[in-house]
Amino acid sequence: MPLYDPKNSVQMRRLPQGTKAPMVERRTCGECGKVRKEILRGRPCSVCRKQAEKEHARLRARTCAGCSTIREP
Structure with missing residues (x-):
């Protein structure tokens, strides 16, 4: 049994620009x-x-454990 009838529902109001901008900023x-x-x-x-983890793994693979010298690729 449905909780509400979609035919009788009211469409939501649009959010004001002052509310929408911070929401977009949090997802950027x-x-x-x-x-x-x-x-x-x-x-x-x-x-x-x-991508950063992959680059860090590449750098770690090129770095000497004893002297911390980085080999060229």
Whole structure:
């Protein structure tokens, strides 16, 4: 049994621009600047975070454990 009848529902009002702008800002990636679905609050999105982890792993693979010298790629 449905909780409400969709035919009788009322459409929501549009959000004012003053409310919408901070909501978009919270979902904007701090690295690439793209607006994502999840709330980020200035942190990098999952795409940028994975890319940074991959670059860090490449650097770690080129770094000597004994003297911390970085080999050229």
